[in-house]
């Protein structure tokens with residue numbers, strides 16, 4: 001039984017000021033199995049973030065159902081952790097307080113919060129930085145804090161919206177490796193949006209390729225490559241070629257559509 005099910009999802013953004021409606025998502029069906037690492041790729045503006053926001057419970061679909069463990073999703077919840085492109089930390093709080101903030105809201109004593117946060121801070125490779133403030137850390141380190149915060153909620157599903165997009169290449173490689181280790185160890189389910197075919201193939205057990213807007217799922221492929229993934233292998237590059245062809249087709253369809261409407 002899938003942990004997440006999207007059934008016939010349609011999302012229309014209404015713009016009453018301009019009196020226009022935008023069909024962003026058009027009848028998407030998507031099942032995500034437990035412990036899957038699903039990467040979503042697609043042309044810019046095809047609705048990737050919108051899909052993720054609906055699973056997170058931030059955005060409401062116009063029609064269709066989003067289910068988690070067969071229960072309808074209609075609000076955010078701790079069983080779904082979210083990691084954004086920017087980690088949205090509280091700059092006035094040290095790392096350990098940022099990571100364990102939800103426990104503060106529950107009235108848990110500072111000494112216990114700090115102790116519990118330490119485990120997650122270590123998990124993302126930030127041991128020794130517990131008392132630093134966000135402005136004292138690099139972008140990549142702050143992104144790790146955001147990941148530790150999401151993990152500490154002990155979610156069964158982690159939703160990640162281009163989390164490594166603004167990180168330098170070396171740090172990105174390190175973080176991809178760490179994320180795979182965390183995913184393997186904790187048996188979580190991850191839904192990960194990216195613009196990078198390489199990243200999707202380094203991480204995913206499955207890759208879903210979306211069409212241009214209005215977004216639908218063009219194809220979902222299972223990635224059967226051994227880990228750690230070898231980006232130079234023939235098998236890796238065969239998958240890459242297949243995805244590139246799909247995305248190229250979507251790009252060409254978009255160009256043809258804009259020519260016929262101009």
Ligand SMILES: Nc1ncnc2c1ncn2[C@@H]1O[C@H](COP(=O)(O)OP(=O)(O)OP(=O)(O)O)[C@@H](O)[C@H]1O
Nearest residue numbers: 013022024042043044045046047048049050051213
């Ligand atoms: N709150 C909103 N109000 C109106 N339109 C929106 C809103 N959010 C998204 N859209 C529109 O819906 C479409 C899908 O947007 P979305 O951000 O989901 O795409 P995306 O695939 O994540 O894009 P990118 O890859 O560029 O980040 C876009 O055309 C966008 O302009």
